Structures are given as structure tokens and as C-alpha cells.
Amino acid sequence: MRVARxxxxxxxxxxxxxxxxxxxxxxxxxxxLDLDRVRFVAGADVSTGDEMAYATVAVLRFPELEVxxxxxxxxxxxxxxxxxxxxxxxxxxxxxxxxxxxxxVDAVIFDAQGLAHPRxxxxxxxxxxxxxxxxxxxxxxxxxGRFEEPDRKKGSATDLxxxxxxxxxxxxxxxxxxxxxxxVGNRIDLxxxxxxxLACCTRYRLPEPTRQAHNAAxxxxxxxxxQESLF
Numbered sequence: 001m002r003v004a005r006x007x008x009x010x011x012x013x014x015x016x017x018x019x020x021x022x023x024x025x026x027x028x029x030x031x032x033l034d035l036d037r038v039r040f041v042a043g044a045d046v047s048t049g050d051e052m053a054y055a056t057v058a059v060l061r062f063p064e065l066e067v068x069x070x071x072x073x074x075x076x077x078x079x080x081x082x083x084x085x086x087x088x089x090x091x092x093x094x095x096x097x098x099x100x101x102x103x104x105v106d107a108v109i110f111d112a113q114g115l116a117h118p119r120x121x122x123x124x125x126x127x128x129x130x131x132x133x134x135x136x137x138x139x140x141x142x143x144x145g146r147f148e149e150p151d152r153k154k155g156s157a158t159d160l161x162x163x164x165x166x167x168x169x170x171x172x173x174x175x176x177x178x179x180x181x182x183x184v185g186n187r188i189d190l191x192x193x194x195x196x197x198l199a200c201c202t203r204y205r206l207p208e209p210t211r212q213a214h215n216a217a218x219x220x221x222x223x224x225x226x227q228e229s230l231f
Contacts (some may be wrong), residue, residue, distance in 0.1 A: 001100040004130040031194035038106040043209025045111040047217035054221040055093035058212035059103045071100040072220040087123040111175040111210040114183035116168035128186030135185030136193040173201040
């Protein structure tokens with residue numbers, strides 16, 4: 001997968017915040033994604049240790065959700081842990097794992113925030129700016145905003161609102177389970193992002209691409225980052 005050349009990541013905290021605000025203005029909240037034309041969906045996740053980040057990308061055939069490729073990469077954690085700036089710690093490993101993917105991916109779901117971020121630039125939006133395919137954020141917990149609990153039936157959703165702006169949707173992916181927090185990464189609209197996440201959910205709470213990536217990231221961390229292909 002093509003990942004455009006990234007900006008400098010080892011920045012002072014104040015400069016990193018300023019850059020986030022600048023990059024957020026470049027995020028595209030559209031166009032809609034035609035799911036009938038999607039053939040391969042990737043999921044990306046990161047597992048961190050004390051000094052390293054281990055990222056994996058799992059590519060699944062869509063709509064069958066069969067795994068066709070899994071790649072991983074490790075990178076040192078050179079940026080400090082600062083809430084709201086986690087992308088600066090994780091992008092090096094995720095970008096490297098994405099660049100190793102050979103399958104022609106049509107969309108990427110990140111186990112991370114997109115626009116549902118205080119400065120509207122979570123990892124799915126930040127890194128999504130450097131990809132040539134749509135990106136979606138699908139996080140397990142809320143980072144910012146307020147919402148009403150959706151109905152307990154699968155597919156129920158409510159708006160996630162921050163400072164008067166709808167920044168995502170809170171989506172029930174299975175009956176009675178805790179919802180996930182879906183937001184635009186880049187080059188996709190919010191309804192398409194929700195539709196893609198729901199279409200990728202089987203019997204688990206998380207969409208299958210990020211669930212597979214999460215499991216592979218843990219395997220890569222236990223292996224000390226010595227495996228590029230995990231499939």
C-alpha cells in the first residue's frame with residue numbers, strides 16, 4: 001500500500017498540537033463509499049510495550065471477511081505519552097506495516113479515533129491523510145464528546161457531539177454489547193463509515209479487520225517484532 005512521505009514526527013509537544021490543528025483542516029468528510037465496489041478491507045492496530053510499538057495490518061476479502069494478508073512492523077516509541085497526541089507515538093510502526101501490504105486495499109479501519117478527537121485528528125485521520133484510500137476510525141472507548149446510549153439492538157446508533165459538532169457515531173455492533181465509537185478518518189462520509197463497520201462485524205463486538213489486526217499485534221509484540229508477515 002502506498003503511504004505518502006510523512007512529516008517530521010519527533011516534535012516538541014506544543015508544535016505537535018499546532019500541527020494537528022493545521023492537518024485537521026485537510027481532512028475530507030466524503031465522498032460516500034460504495035460498498036458494492038469494495039473488495040478488500042484492511043484493519044490496523046498497535047500493541048505497545050515499554051519502549052516499542054508493534055503495529056499490524058490485516059487485509060480481509062469483502063464481504064466474505066476472509067483473511068488474505070497480515071503484515072507487521074515494530075518501531076521505537078520516541079515520542080512521549082501525551083493524551084491526544086498518541087498518533088505521534090504510533091504512526092511510525094503503523095505506516096511501516098501499511099507500506100508492506102501488497103493487496104489492493106479499498107479502505108482501512110483503524111482501531112483508533114478519526115475526527116472524534118479534541119483537535120479533530122486522531123490516528124485514523126492523521127495517517128489517513130497520507131493514504132490513497134478512505135480511512136475510518138473505530139475506537140473501543142470515547143475520547144471526546146457527549147452521546148446518548150443507543151438502543152441495545154445491533155445497528156442502533158446515536159450521534160457523538162463535541163462542542164456542538166457531530167464528530168462520530170456511537171454504534172451497537174451486537175445486541176446488548178458495549179458500543180464502539182465510529183468516526184470519519186479521511187475521504188469517506190460518516191454514514192459510509194458506520195455502514196462499513198457494521199458490514200465487517202460478525203459475531204464479535206469489533207469489526208473483523210481490526211479484531212484480526214489486534215490479535216496479530218499481540219503476537220508480534222510477543223515475538224519481539226521479528227516477523228513481517230503474520231499470516
